[in-house]
Amino acid sequence: MAEPVIDIRGLSLAYERDGHRNVILEGLDLAVGRGEFVVIVGESGVGKSTVLRVLIGLARPSSGTVRLDTRPGCRTPMALVFQDARLLPWRRVVANVAFGLEGSGLSRTQRIAKAREMLALVGLSDYADRWPHQLSGGQRQRVAIARALAVDPDVLLMDEPFSALDSLTREGLQDELQRIQGETGKTILFVTHDIDEAVTLADRVVVLAGSPGRVAADMAIDVTRPRRRRDGALLDAARQLRAELSGRSAEL
Amino acid sequence: MTRFASTSLAAAGLLAFLIFWEAMPRLGLINPAFLPPPSTIPPAFLKEIRIGVWWEAVAASLSHYIAGLAAGAGAGIALGLLVGMSHIAEAATAWIVRLLRPIPGLAWVPFAIIWFGVQPEAAVFIIAIGVFWIVFFATQGAVRSVDRDLIEVAQAFGFRSGWSRLTKIVLPAATPGILVGVRTALGQAWMAVVAAEIFGVHGVGARMMQASSLLSTDIVVVYMLTMAGLYGLFDTGFVALQGWLLRWRP
Ligand SMILES: Nc1ncnc2c1ncn2[C@@H]1O[C@H](COP(=O)(O)OP(=O)(O)O)[C@@H](O)[C@H]1O
Numbered sequence: 001m002a003e004p005v006i007d008i009r010g011l012s013l014a015y016e017r018d019g020h021r022n023v024i025l026e027g028l029d030l031a032v033g034r035g036e037f038v039v040i041v042g043e044s045g046v047g048k049s050t051v052l053r054v055l056i057g058l059a060r061p062s063s064g065t066v067r068l069d070t071r072p073g074c075r076t077p078m079a080l081v082f083q084d085a086r087l088l089p090w091r092r093v094v095a096n097v098a099f100g101l102e103g104s105g106l107s108r109t110q111r112i113a114k115a116r117e118m119l120a121l122v123g124l125s126d127y128a129d130r131w132p133h134q135l136s137g138g139q140r141q142r143v144a145i146a147r148a149l150a151v152d153p154d155v156l157l158m159d160e161p162f163s164a165l166d167s168l169t170r171e172g173l174q175d176e177l178q179r180i181q182g183e184t185g186k187t188i189l190f191v192t193h194d195i196d197e198a199v200t201l202a203d204r205v206v207v208l209a210g211s212p213g214r215v216a217a218d219m220a221i222d223v224t225r226p227r228r229r230r231d232g233a234l235l236d237a238a239r240q241l242r243a244e245l246s247g248r249s250a251e252l
Numbered sequence: 253m254t255r256f257a258s259t260s261l262a263a264a265g266l267l268a269f270l271i272f273w274e275a276m277p278r279l280g281l282i283n284p285a286f287l288p289p290p291s292t293i294p295p296a297f298l299k300e301i302r303i304g305v306w307w308e309a310v311a312a313s314l315s316h317y318i319a320g321l322a323a324g325a326g327a328g329i330a331l332g333l334l335v336g337m338s339h340i341a342e343a344a345t346a347w348i349v350r351l352l353r354p355i356p357g358l359a360w361v362p363f364a365i366i367w368f369g370v371q372p373e374a375a376v377f378i379i380a381i382g383v384f385w386i387v388f389f390a391t392q393g394a395v396r397s398v399d400r401d402l403i404e405v406a407q408a409f410g411f412r413s414g415w416s417r418l419t420k421i422v423l424p425a426a427t428p429g430i431l432v433g434v435r436t437a438l439g440q441a442w443m444a445v446v447a448a449e450i451f452g453v454h455g456v457g458a459r460m461m462q463a464s465s466l467l468s469t470d471i472v473v474v475y476m477l478t479m480a481g482l483y484g485l486f487d488t489g490f491v492a493l494q495g496w497l498l499r500w501r502p
């Protein structure tokens with residue numbers, strides 16, 4: 001692997017509730033190399049979102065370390081795309097995309113210019129002046145991606161960003177995300193529970209399983225890009241991954 | 253019912269009401285000094301304007317109204333935001349609020365007069381108190397129901413200070429709820445205007461009291477309708493402003 005941008009060692013996290021300690025993650029190790037597209041899969045509730053929330057600073061681990069090797073002077077080492085787009089409804093699309101740039105020292109004009117550039121990247125230039133409620137679910141999610149890319153993060157974190165979309169829109173966005181990664185060379189850490197999505201997108205798939213959750217398998221997907229959906233090699237990988245996941249649940 | 257039919261019916265209802273009102277004193281069923289017929293109102297109105305009293309009274313009342321509204325709403329929004337966002341502030345003020353909140357605005361009249369005299373400031377103070385509580389509770393409630401998910405968005409993009417949470421998420425998200433409170437206060441404040449001025453502070457309320465002591469009930473009605481008209485004007489203007497501020501909503 002290339003030198004890691006993110007290096008998580010021995011990450012544990014527990015929630016206290018009514019004096020009861022609920023351990024979500026224990027001793028999780030995960031490294032993500034620069035420019036790599038890593039997909040985390042696992043059953044719902046296993047702690048996938050929690051890993052991303054720790055990285056972005058929305059949850060505090062009980063123990064373990066997260067080492068970041070980000071570019072010097074990078075203001076926003078990571079940006080997160082949530083499952084539901086979470087656009088700010090009182091801002092027009094372009095102002096939503098510019099959100100993370102506020103406080104970066106850029107002038108308003110520069111922020112808007114950057115936001116428009118990102119909207120062009122996700123193919124929504126014509127929607128800059130709309131309100132979020134005037135967009136479809138897929139368009140909203142693209143705006144959320146543009147908002148995250150606008151801050152030029154070292155790592156793009158994505159938490160089941162396409163799972164609420166219909167399958168046609170989902171596949172369109174998967175293709176688009178691969179194109180965007182090709183153009184920007186971003187490191188992406190992507191969470192999903194959809195195996196086909198995982199093998200389509202990933203350089204490496206990491207299986208999170210167990211209770212408390214830990215890395216149960218780590219599988220490289222060596223299929224060249226651009227990938228054709230349901231290509232033989234991808235189907236093989238998906239089958240292997242399914243076996244991995246069901247084997248795990250059989251063990252539990 | 254079509255729009256036209258309901259408008260016609262409303263107009264017919266108003267006309268019937270005016271005819272009934274006109275007939276009662278004219279048929280001698282009511283002493284005209286107790287209830288002036290509506291036909292006497294426009295002349296009384298014109299006379300009030302001619303002698304320059306109407307403008308003066310309305311201008312005085314409007315200045316109390318606007319100042320009281322601004323002070324009460326400003327303080328209500330500021331403290332509502334603080335108490336809504338800070339659990340410490342909420343806990344610290346909980347019993348103070350419980351103690352002061354049930355005191356009706358008019359119960360402050362003695363203090364208003366002691367502190368400010370029979371002066372515009374006294375009227376402003378009484379109006380502001382009523383407005384304050386309405387806007388304070390509306391703001392606090394609106395802040396409490398701000399979507400936590402959106403606050404997380406701000407945090408995820410590195411906006412972690414209380415101030416940026418306030419300006420980037422809480423204030424815009426709470427604006428619809430705050431505006432509902434302010435609109436309620438808009439009506440409430442007119443009541444307070446009359447009440448405050450009845451104690452002698454120059455304005456519409458004082459003019460009404462003066463007219464009623466002279467049994468010039470037609471003038472009293474002029475000012476009652478003036479207040480209805482002004483309230484309607486303010487409310488319509490406010491609804492337009494509200495619609496513009498909340499144009500982002502579906
Ligand atoms: N703030 C919280 N307090 C208590 N439990 C939580 C909290 N957030 C998540 N959990 C629990 O942590 C577990 C993992 O959640 P999550 O990371 O969202 O799973 P996944 O994304 O894999 O579906 C779940 O069982 C969830 O109930």
Ligand SMILES: [Mg+2]
Pocket residue numbers: 048049050159160
């Ligand atoms: Mg999740």
